[in-house]
Amino acid sequence: MMIWLNKHCFNGLYRVNGKGLFNVSWNRRTRGDSIDERNLRAVSSYLRSAKVEIRQGDFEEACADAKAGDFVFFDSPYVPISVTAAFSDYTKDGFTLADHERLAALFRRLDRLGVYLLLTNNDVPLVRELYDGYLIEPVDVRRYINCKASKRRSREVIVTNRRRPL
Ligand SMILES: C[S@@+](CC[C@H](N)C(=O)[O-])C[C@H]1O[C@@H](n2cnc3c(N)ncnc32)[C@H](O)[C@@H]1O
DSSP: OHHHHHHHBGGGOOOBOTTSOBOOOBOOOOSSOSOOHHHHHHHHHHHHHTTOOOOOSOHHHHTTTOOTTOEEEEEOOOOOSSOOGGGGTOOTTSOOHHHHHHHHHHHHHHHHHTOEEEEEEEOOHHHHHHTTTSEEEEEEEEOSSOSSGGGGEEEEEEEESSOOOO
16 A cells, blocks of 8 residues: 555655645556556565564664674665754754764764665765765765755765775
């Protein structure tokens, strides 16, 4: 149902109203597949056979038992492009400046443990400061979720703690 809603709502957006109910409008799409059942079943069977455990919770808890040789990708909430004074204690997705600092501290701890790390975020000064000393690679990306076409292009960074073997 979640995938079906996602394919049939405006810009693939997920948003809820004050009562916590899904309230994104229909995208007027009437053609094409809503769900790729074969792919969904293949992914499901892989997750079962590989005994993948999916956890929901804070990033620190999720990484509590990460050890040397593990690989961790943080697709972290975006630091706003223009950081306002309010950002230090409030953001619309609830991820504050303190959370970004906490994530950067965890990144450094995991690095010291020998974990392979990858993190993405907007290319803004705060992100470059927080991950100073690591490999920071800028990339131009196209965003599909934005009503303004001009805002669908942005610059992000890929942060890693290892170089590719030669
Ligand atoms: C840029 S999105 C990543 C989206 C995801 N990779 C996907 O493809 O759907 C950032 C995600 O971080 C999650 N998030 C927010 N606060 C978090 C926290 N304290 N710990 C872990 N995840 C958090 C948000 O719910 C959001 O799904």
